Amino acid sequence: MSLWPLLGIALVVFGFALRFNPLLVVVSAALATGLLAGLDLVAVIEALGRAFNDNRYISVTWIILPVIGVLERFGLQERARTLIENTRGASMGRILTLYLGFRQITAALGMKDIGGHPQAVRPLVAPMAEAAALKTHGALPDTSRQKVLAMAAATDNVGLFFGEDIFFAIASILLIQGVFESYGYPLTPLELSVWAIPTAICAFAIHAWRIRSLDRGLAITRTGDAP
Amino acid sequence: MITYEWLYVISGIFFALWSLMSLVDRRWGNAAFWGLVAASFFFGSHLSDLANGTLVLALVAIAGIGGLSRSMPATTAAKARAAFAAKLGNRLFLPALIVPITAVAGTLLYNYTPLAETQLFEARRETLILFGVGVLAALAVSMAWLRPAPIAPIEEGRRLIDSIGWAAILPQMLAALGAVFAIAGVGDIIGSLSQQAIPQGSVFFTVVVFALGMALFTMIMGNAFAAFPVMAAAIAIPLLIETYGGNPAVIGAVGMLAGFCGTLLTPMAANFNIVPAALLELKDQNGVIKQQVWTAIPLWVCNVAIIYLGAFVLWN
Numbered sequence: 001m002s003l004w005p006l007l008g009i010a011l012v013v014f015g016f017a018l019r020f021n022p023l024l025v026v027v028s029a030a031l032a033t034g035l036l037a038g039l040d041l042v043a044v045i046e047a048l049g050r051a052f053n054d055n056r057y058i059s060v061t062w063i064i065l066p067v068i069g070v071l072e073r074f075g076l077q078e079r080a081r082t083l084i085e086n087t088r089g090a091s092m093g094r095i096l097t098l099y100l101g102f103r104q105i106t107a108a109l110g111m112k113d114i115g116g117h118p119q120a121v122r123p124l125v126a127p128m129a130e131a132a133a134l135k136t137h138g139a140l141p142d143t144s145r146q147k148v149l150a151m152a153a154a155t156d157n158v159g160l161f162f163g164e165d166i167f168f169a170i171a172s173i174l175l176i177q178g179v180f181e182s183y184g185y186p187l188t189p190l191e192l193s194v195w196a197i198p199t200a201i202c203a204f205a206i207h208a209w210r211i212r213s214l215d216r217g218l219a220i221t222r223t224g225d226a227p
Numbered sequence: 228m229i230t231y232e233w234l235y236v237i238s239g240i241f242f243a244l245w246s247l248m249s250l251v252d253r254r255w256g257n258a259a260f261w262g263l264v265a266a267s268f269f270f271g272s273h274l275s276d277l278a279n280g281t282l283v284l285a286l287v288a289i290a291g292i293g294g295l296s297r298s299m300p301a302t303t304a305a306k307a308r309a310a311f312a313a314k315l316g317n318r319l320f321l322p323a324l325i326v327p328i329t330a331v332a333g334t335l336l337y338n339y340t341p342l343a344e345t346q347l348f349e350a351r352r353e354t355l356i357l358f359g360v361g362v363l364a365a366l367a368v369s370m371a372w373l374r375p376a377p378i379a380p381i382e383e384g385r386r387l388i389d390s391i392g393w394a395a396i397l398p399q400m401l402a403a404l405g406a407v408f409a410i411a412g413v414g415d416i417i418g419s420l421s422q423q424a425i426p427q428g429s430v431f432f433t434v435v436v437f438a439l440g441m442a443l444f445t446m447i448m449g450n451a452f453a454a455f456p457v458m459a460a461a462i463a464i465p466l467l468i469e470t471y472g473g474n475p476a477v478i479g480a481v482g483m484l485a486g487f488c489g490t491l492l493t494p495m496a497a498n499f500n501i502v503p504a505a506l507l508e509l510k511d512q513n514g515v516i517k518q519q520v521w522t523a524i525p526l527w528v529c530n531v532a533i534i535y536l537g538a539f540v541l542w543n
Contacts, residue, residue: 005411009447012404016494019512022501023393024291026400027283030407037411042277044407049280051406053271057231057355058399058498059264060238062388064326064358067365069383071323073303074373075312079319082312113330113354117503118387123323126507146509147518153503154491154518161487162526165480172452176479179456183464185475195480195537202529207522214518 008033061118068123080124081131092133092148093215096155097208099125103159104200108166115156126152137218144218151214155207162203165196230349232272234359239268245385249298256294257389260286264396283403290393298389300382322369329361330354387506394505398498401449408448417444418461425462430471430539437462438531441482442489449495451486458482473538481537485530491523492516 008029015025027048034044068076084090106114114120129152133140140148164170168189180187242265249258263286271279289295303311312319334354337343348356366380388395408414421440426432437458444454463482467473490496493516500515511517 003416005408005413006416008408008411009413012447012495021291021293021393022397022494022497023287023400026397026404027287030404033411033413034407039410045280045284046276047280047407047410048283048403049274049278050276051403052283052399053267053274053276053279054406055399055402056235056238056268056271058402059396060231060234060355060359062391062395063234063238063241063362065387066241066380066384067322067326067362067369069387070366070369070373070375070380071319073308073375073379073383074315074319075303075308075310076319076323078305078309078312079315079317083317110335111327111331113334113358114327117499117506119323119326121503122506124320146511146514149507150504150509150511150514150518153507153515154522156503157491157499157515157519158522161490162484165484165487172455172483173480175452175455176483179459180464180475180479183459185464185468187476187479191476192480195477195533196484198533198537199481199484199526199530202533203522203526206525206529210518210522 002036004036005033007036064118068118072123076123077127080127084128084131085135090132091136091215092129092218093212095128095132096125096152096211099152100155100159100204100207100211103156104163104204107160107163108200110167110169112160112164112167112170115160117153117156121153121156125156133215133218136215137221140218141221144221147214148218151211155211158203158207162196162200166193166200168193228346228349229356231352231355234356235268235271237359237363239265241384242268244381245388248300248381248385249389252298252300254296254298256289257296257298260289260295260393261388263289283400286396287400295392296389297392298385300386302383302386322365322372325365325368326358326361329364330358333357333360390508391502391505394497394502397501401495401497405448405450405453409453414444414453414457417447418457421458422461425466430467430473431535433462433466433471434535434539435531437467437478437482438485438527438534441486442492442527445486445489446493446495449490449493449497451483451490454486454489455483458486467538471539473534474542477534477538477542481530481534485527485534488523488527488530491519 011029011032012025030048031044034047103115126149129148130145133148165172173189173192176192177187177189242261246258246262246265249261263282267282334357337353421436425436440458440462441454444457445451448454463478467478468475490499494501494513501512504512504515
């Protein structure tokens with residue numbers, strides 16, 4: 001077996017590490033991998049074109065931007081911040097931990113479309129987390145602010161990934177079922193999805209602890225700044 | 228029957244309007260880039276594979292030479308926004324909730340009532356189609372209630388799509404890369420390599436190599452779905468289940484979750500890791516991944532322990 005097609009993977013790794021434009025990296029890797037596997041250039045471009053076209057549904061989600069944009073024009077982010085400023089005892093740690101649990105539970109019930117980056121994190125969760133951090137710790141240096149925003153996005157991902165597999169009718173569970181069935185191991189989706197629960201509990205514990213560490217770290221950065 | 232093709236036409240209209248406004252704004256690169264995306268939505272189904280491939284290369288060329296720039300369409304000032312927020316209050320959240328509620332409640336209603344028999348929507352496509360319906364409804368409600376200038380949704384949308392820039396089509400491009408990897412047989416190569424990495428006779432180390440293979444191959448491909456069939460065929464089925472007699476349900480379910488830990492660590496999972504960095508206007512493109520590293524690694528260790536205990540120690 002020829003190992004040459006793996007060079008495409010190396011291209012991806014180096015391209016991302018050296019910070020070339022990711023689209024350029026991805027297409028170069030696709031062309032290199034196809035050519036090294038013995039396809040001719042036209043066939044690779046055709047394969048790329050067909051796959052790009054078949055996956056257009058992924059980019060449909062951007063049609064939500066005008067809705068978010070109009071609501072932001074009328075102060076959606078500001079309102080999200082005010083709500084947190086007026087909530088007694090609201091801290092960044094509590095808000096993100098609550099969102100983590102909410103995202104895991106709703107995803108586990110099959111409602112993985114509640115939440116998400118364009119529709120929930122940017123307009124609501126991130127501003128709320130930032131407002132809560134400001135409320136508890138006062139003005140933050142920009143590096144800390146960036147960490148809070150990034151943690152809001154990370155929390156959405158962790159909640160989704162380690163909640164959705166508890167719901168039995170989800171694509172990944174059906175994929176596992178299909179693969180195992182083809183090898184003669186018939187399993188029901190429910191048999192699989194209950195085994196997502198231990199990992200979900202670990203994910204909540206680990207990520208909630210990480211959120212708390214970040215919140216405490218912000219307090220230390222603050223006192224470090226003081227004379 | 229409503230199909231994805233309807234959504235593609237709606238998306239094409241949105242991207243075409245953003246292209247047009249970029250033209251008015253004299254941002255030629257943006258106009259060409261969003262114009263090509265619109266063309267892909269409108270005509271992709273009718274173009275040859277080669278024409279679609281050429282369109283992909285043109286998109287990449289524009290992004291590669293730095294042809295995209297951030298636009299600053301007129302919007303409300305911070306002070307005005309604060310005033311609006313104070314006046315409109317929590318009602319501002321309601322239009323934002325229309326989209327997820329339509330998608331979730333609509334999907335449940337459609338699938339668990341006789342509505343499914345009407346075959347109104349293309350099979351298994353109802354959630355995304357209902358998402359589109361929700362977007363149009365939310366837009367209509369916001370416009371009727373807030374009454375901004377008719378151009379506002381287009382310009383506010385353009386402000387956001389330009390802030391995301393080329394990252395907007397990166398997830399779709401990565402899916403295309405995955406397809407090329409599959410044609411080139413990358414999965415088979417990885418599978419046979421990982422088989423060679425396994426020490427004979429050790430159940431625990433076989434579990435570790437399986438979980439590591441899932442995470443690393445997921446990092447390469449950007450999602451665990453491509454990694455799972457490869458690792459199942461190379462390690463899970465022949466070794467963990469048939470040789471060592473492990474519990475298939477645990478190995479399958481938790482093996483997939485070990486892959487998800489890899490998703491948290493890779494820029495290839497662009498829609499989860501790179502797009503939000505752009506949406507939140509982070510300075511570091513990898514800022515989200517950096518916050519996920521110390522969740523993903525301990526969680527991966529937990530997954531190894533759960534497979535070893537659940538599929539072998541407690542099962543036998």
